[in-house]
Amino acid sequence: MNLDDLDDLASEFRNAERDVERELRVCMAASCQSSGARPVFDSLEAQLKTDPHPGCRLKGVGCMGLCSAGPLVAITPPEAGIEEGLLYREVKPEDAPELVASLDGPPVEHLRCPTDQPFFARQQRIVLEQCGRIDPDSFEDAVAHGGYAGLVRALSELTPAEVLRELTASGLRGRGGGGYPTGLKWSTIAKMPAGQKYVICNADEGDPGAFMDRAVLESDPHRVLEGMAIAAYAVGANKGYVYVRAEYPLAVERLTTAIRKARRAGFLGGRVADTQFAFDIEIRLGAGAFVCGEETALMASIQGLRGQPRPRPPYPAESGLWGCPTLINNVETFANVPAILRRGGDWFASIGTQGSKGTKVFALAGAIVNTGLIEVPMGTRLRDIIEVIGGGIPGGRAFKAVQTGGPSGGCIPAEHLDTPVDYDSLKSLGAIMGSGGMIVMDETSSMVDVARFFMEFCMTESCGKCVPCRAGTWQMHALLDKIAKAEACRADLELLETLCDLVSATSLCGLGQTAPNPVLSTLRYFRDEYEAKLQGDPTP
Amino acid sequence: MSLERAKPPLPDEDKRWKLVNATMRRNGYADHALIETLHSVQDAFGFLDETSLHFVAASLDLPLSKVYGVATFYHLFTLKPKGRHSCVVCTGTACYIKGANALVEGLRERYAINPGETTEDGHLSVLTARCVGACGLAPAVVIDGEVLGRLDTPDLIERLDTLPDPEPTPASHRPPTTSH
Numbered sequence: 001m002n003l004d005d006l007d008d009l010a011s012e013f014r015n016a017e018r019d020v021e022r023e024l025r026v027c028m029a030a031s032c033q034s035s036g037a038r039p040v041f042d043s044l045e046a047q048l049k050t051d052p053h054p055g056c057r058l059k060g061v062g063c064m065g066l067c068s069a070g071p072l073v074a075i076t077p078p079e080a081g082i083e084e085g086l087l088y089r090e091v092k093p094e095d096a097p098e099l100v101a102s103l104d105g106p107p108v109e110h111l112r113c114p115t116d117q118p119f120f121a122r123q124q125r126i127v128l129e130q131c132g133r134i135d136p137d138s139f140e141d142a143v144a145h146g147g148y149a150g151l152v153r154a155l156s157e158l159t160p161a162e163v164l165r166e167l168t169a170s171g172l173r174g175r176g177g178g179g180y181p182t183g184l185k186w187s188t189i190a191k192m193p194a195g196q197k198y199v200i201c202n203a204d205e206g207d208p209g210a211f212m213d214r215a216v217l218e219s220d221p222h223r224v225l226e227g228m229a230i231a232a233y234a235v236g237a238n239k240g241y242v243y244v245r246a247e248y249p250l251a252v253e254r255l256t257t258a259i260r261k262a263r264r265a266g267f268l269g270g271r272v273a274d275t276q277f278a279f280d281i282e283i284r285l286g287a288g289a290f291v292c293g294e295e296t297a298l299m300a301s302i303q304g305l306r307g308q309p310r311p312r313p314p315y316p317a318e319s320g321l322w323g324c325p326t327l328i329n330n331v332e333t334f335a336n337v338p339a340i341l342r343r344g345g346d347w348f349a350s351i352g353t354q355g356s357k358g359t360k361v362f363a364l365a366g367a368i369v370n371t372g373l374i375e376v377p378m379g380t381r382l383r384d385i386i387e388v389i390g391g392g393i394p395g396g397r398a399f400k401a402v403q404t405g406g407p408s409g410g411c412i413p414a415e416h417l418d419t420p421v422d423y424d425s426l427k428s429l430g431a432i433m434g435s436g437g438m439i440v441m442d443e444t445s446s447m448v449d450v451a452r453f454f455m456e457f458c459m460t461e462s463c464g465k466c467v468p469c470r471a472g473t474w475q476m477h478a479l480l481d482k483i484a485k486a487e488a489c490r491a492d493l494e495l496l497e498t499l500c501d502l503v504s505a506t507s508l509c510g511l512g513q514t515a516p517n518p519v520l521s522t523l524r525y526f527r528d529e530y531e532a533k534l535q536g537d538p539t540p
Numbered sequence: 541m542s543l544e545r546a547k548p549p550l551p552d553e554d555k556r557w558k559l560v561n562a563t564m565r566r567n568g569y570a571d572h573a574l575i576e577t578l579h580s581v582q583d584a585f586g587f588l589d590e591t592s593l594h595f596v597a598a599s600l601d602l603p604l605s606k607v608y609g610v611a612t613f614y615h616l617f618t619l620k621p622k623g624r625h626s627c628v629v630c631t632g633t634a635c636y637i638k639g640a641n642a643l644v645e646g647l648r649e650r651y652a653i654n655p656g657e658t659t660e661d662g663h664l665s666v667l668t669a670r671c672v673g674a675c676g677l678a679p680a681v682v683i684d685g686e687v688l689g690r691l692d693t694p695d696l697i698e699r700l701d702t703l704p705d706p707e708p709t710p711a712s713h714r715p716p717t718t719s720h
Contacts, residue, residue, distance in 0.1 A: 034674040034687030067676035208671045209633035246579065246616055247669065287575055287614030290670070304572035305606075306613040365634035365675035372676060403633065439633045453636055457670070463613075 001273040002156040006149060013144040017078060021055035022103065024048075025074040025082075027132065029063035029218045030250050031211070031372075032070035036092070040071045043093035047100045056103055062219020064132035065120075068371035069113055073099065074132070079145075082132055083120050089113035118388045119370050124351070126359050127335045128375045131219035136254050139261035142222040148267055150341030151226045154233055155275045158341075163234040164190060167337070169345030171357035176202055176293075176330030177405060177434040179356075179423040185327065188317040189235040192325040197237035199228050199279075200321070200328045202298060203244035203251070206290040207406025208457065210437030212361040213331035215373050217244065217251035220335070221258035225281060227334030229272060230341055232279045235327050240281040243298050247288065255283060290407075290461035294509045295328045297463065308465045309509035330435065332361055352378030356422035360436060364390050367397065367442040376421070383417040386440055397442040401525070405434025407454045407461075408514030410521025411447065430521040432514075447526040448533055451519045452480040458515040469512030472503035476519065486533045493530060497523070548598040551591050556584035560592070564599055571600050574610055578617055587618045623658040623665035625703050627696075628682040632671030638678040639692075644668065646693030647700075663705055 026032075026041045044058055057078075064072045064082055069089035076085025088099065088111040095111060102108045125131075134141040142148070154163050168183030189197060201224060205213040217224060228240045244252055259281055262268045270278050284302050291297045292307040299321050301307040320326025336358060340348045349357050356378040362385065365371050369391030376385060386392070386402060393399050401411040410431035412419070419425050423433050441450065459473040479496045482488040500516035507513045523530060547569070550557040563580040567573030577600065581592045588611050597607040611617045627647070631640045644655060647666050651659050655668040674680040677689020681696060688699070 030673045031676050034672075034677060034680070035689065070676060206670065208631070208636070209675060211671070211673045211675065214673055247672070285576065285579055286616075287579065288616035289614050301575065302572070304570075304574035304610070306610055308613075363675065365678070366637045371634070371678075406633070437633070439637065441637060445637060453633070 001152055001275070003149065003152055006143070006152045006273075010143050010146070013140040016140070017057070017144070019055060020057045020078050022057075023074075023076055023078050024056055024058045024099075024103075025061045025064075025076065025132065026058070027062070027064045027070060027072040027074075028060035028136075029215055030248075031063070031067040032072055033250070035070040035090075037071035039093045040073065040091050040096070043096040044073070044100065047096040051097070051100050053100065053103050059135050060137075061133060062131045062136045063128075063215040063373055065123075065128070065374060066113065066370060066372045068369070072113070075099075075103065075107075080133075083115045085115070087113040087115050119372075119374070119391065122380075122384065122389050123375050124359050124377050125375050126339050126348075126351075127216060127223075127332055127361050128219070128373070129339070130223065131215065131373075134220060136219050136221055137257050139222065139258070139265055142220070146342065147222045147338075148226050148273070150338035151229050151233075151267065152273050154230050154341050155273055155277055160190060160234045160236065163230060163341070166340060166345040167234070170340045170348035171345075171352075172333065172336055172340065172348065173356065173423060174330060175332035175336070175360070175435065177408065177432060179433060182329065182333055185317065185329070186231060186234050188315075189237075189325050189327045192318065194236055196239075196322075196324045197235055198321045198324055198326040199232045199235070199237045199240040200298065200302070200326060201228055201240065201242040201331060201334055202293065202295070202328055203242055203248075203331045204286050204293045204298060205245060205248075205331070205435065206293045206461075207408075207435055207437045209363065209365050209403075209439045210406060210435050211363045212373065212436045214248050214251050215363075216331050216335050216361075217248070217255055221251075221255045222262065223335050223338055224255075224331055225258055225262055225268065227337035228281060229268065229279050230337050231327055231329065231334065233272075233277055235325075237327065238278050238280070240279065241284050241302055241321075242281060243284045243286060243292070243302055245288075246285045252283065252285065259283070289463070290457075291463045291509070291511050294511060297509065298328065299326065306463070308463045309511075311508060332436070353420060353422045355424050360421065360433070362436045362438045364438050364440070366403075366439040367393050367445070368440040369394050378422045379420040381418050381420055382412065385421065385438070386417065390440065393440065393442050395442075397444065400441045400443050400445055401447065401450075403431075403439040403441065403450065403518075404437065405432035405517070406437050407457045408432060408510065408517055409434045410517050411441070411450065411525065412521075413525040430517070430524055432517070446484070447522040447529045448480065448484045451522045452477065452484050454518040455480050455515065458511060462511065462515075466506075466508040466512065468503045468506040469508065469515065472499055472507070472512070473515050475499055476503065476516065480519070483530060483533050488534060490534055493534060545601060548595060551595050557595070559584050560596070561599070564596075569600055571602050574600060574602065574607065575614070578607075578611055582617060587621050589619070620658070621662075623662050624705065625663060625684055625700070626665045626667060626682075627700055628667045628669050628672065629655070630670075630672045630674065630678070630680040630682070631668045632675065632678075634671075634675035635679040640679040643679055643681065643691070643693055643696055646697060650697050650700075664700060664703070 073088045074082045172182040173179040289307045297307040297309040316326040361375045455477045464470045597604045658665040
């Protein structure tokens with residue numbers, strides 16, 4: 001199959017829908033579903049039966065981004081993004097008659113959600129380009145919107161080495177948080193002697209407050225499969241695993257459907273897209289262990305063992321699953337790959353900053369008006385993300401800090417809000433890019449409590465294999481608890497700082513090495529709050 | 541000569557064992573399918589008891605210690621039966637910022653149980669989860685699979701107190717297990 005054949009297939013799928021003039025899209029991702037999107041969908045469906053509109057199609061789609069305004073419903077021309085149509089917020093089942101009637105008349109003003117607001121206008125969508133536009137359960141819809149074009153281009157026009165060159169030129173770096181150059185990682189595995197190799201997609205999104213990967217898997221699962229297949233072609237693997245949290249039942253269900261449909265259409269399996277290339281994907285469920293996001297622990301878990309990390313080297317690139325060379329990338333990394341192959345590495349490298357190319361998806365949560373999912377070019381200032389796109393802090397309260405990188409990250413105070421978001425700038429502030437969770441805190445949050453919260457998380461999630469992490473996180477939590485309750489003395493704070501150094505220097509894996517980060521960063525910027533507690537100030 | 545041992549018989553007449561067996565068969569009784577198998581046991585029975593751990597160990601030809609080790613390592617697996625109703629309080633960061641701790645405290649006061657425990661009458665299990673992904677609805681609570689957002693403690697307790705409890709049945713429907 002070449003690109004022309006795929007184009008024919010896409011046109012065929014589009015032609016089957018040519019009578020559709022408008023789409024009534026209901027967000028069916030997890031967040032809108034928990035605010036009641038399913039009854040809204042059902043009642044729109046029923047209403048369209050009693051009040052038929054032949055040119056209008058009702059479609060369940062993935063995440064549209066503005067989760068705090070859910071359930072969201074958009075009325076758009078087919079093929080168009082939500083910004084070209086009408087968006088309705090907080091829709092209830094009883095609004096269905098009015099919405100359906102509005103298809104022939106003026107929009108329903110009292111439910112309108114403006115799409116020219118910065119939340120939509122300031123985003124640049126690569127990973128999320130089809131989220132909220134396509135039906136995640138439909139293979140046809142994915143292909144009609146350009147799905148699998150990157151894979152077909154790679155297979156029919158490029159050698160694996162050329163795919164690697166394209167990836168290296170793009171400057172893509174791992175989106176799971178580490179920021180390791182993806183092209184370099186792929187090349188290392190490609191250079192290993194031919195034989196059994198594996199590709200793993202890390203969808204064990206464990207950071208509390210992060211839901212980027214879930215949204216991608218729920219909204220556009222074929223994109224992730226396509227990215228994995230391109231990777232497998234480039235490195236010479238024939239088998240892939242998606243390791244996904246069992247806490248994401250909807251993502252698992254949609255991924256399962258997508259794999260089944262891709263296999264049936266010949267885009268996974270023995271002869272991918274009618275070529276000699278063979279690649280198949282299996283899903284592996286996590287079972288609620290945060291440490292399994294660490295790559296060696298994740299591989300142990302896929303092999304049916306306790307998810308405990310092991311020392312590196314050897315790195316998975318040399319000796320991974322069952323001792324074979326293994327490529328592990330995060331969901332968002334794989335989701336960038338099809339666009340790079342479709343539009344070229346140079347195009348991708350033109351977006352973003354010197355050291356960080358492309359865009360980044362963030363999950364905005366906490367004390368912020370527009371809770372939800374956004375994608376912005378690397379180098380966007382934190383202030384733009386929080387005050388402009390996020391709409392600022394609700395309730396007239398003042399901004400205090402933004403936490404990035406989950407339990408491995410840090411809190412960034414107001415004076416650094418003009419920092420551009422990229423791997424290196426955030427690192428210099430003592431935070432990390434992380435996987436993309438961004439929690440905003442207002443003046444009512446106590447930073448000592450926040451540090452204690454993350455330490456409690458690391459303490460309960462420590463796998464117990466190495467002593468510094470197992471015992472150190474417990475000790476640090478006890479000290480933080482003592483400080484938070486204003487029962488601590490200065491020696492306790494000094495001991496806490498010593499332990500921070502010790503645990504980060506001597507722990508076996510990333511969990512322990514980064515566990516002190518929230519403490520260190522809050523100490524760096526909000527030391528006065530710790531000091532106030534030492535003097536016996538009982539209020540937070 | 542094959543060294544493979546014969547697969548053990550199903551522990552009892554319960555049809556749910558067939559689901560468990562199907563999962564193992566689909567994975568070719570490979571030892572790396574242990575976690576998948578334990579998931580299917582928990583989906584079918586609600587928790588992992590001694591009988592099921594013995595059965596899975598024998599079927600996959602794994603030492604019982606390893607099966608027990610995996611079952612206790614992962615937070616999602618539980619070795620105790622769950623209550624007839626479950627209330628999961630999300631303690632992800634967004635919910636924490638919006639007061640999830642107050643909900644947990646409120647439940648502790650009202651029902652005298654900690655997260656992960658079940659009331660003595662088997663009516664309610666209280667659990668916590670690290671982010672159920674409803675950050676827009678923070679603080680979020682999942683009662684019997686239904687996500688509810690922006691609840692305060694009195695609202696939550698009122699909802700839980702009015703949960704239907706028609707006939708107090710034992711938490712597990714399985715007949716008592718025989719010891720091994």
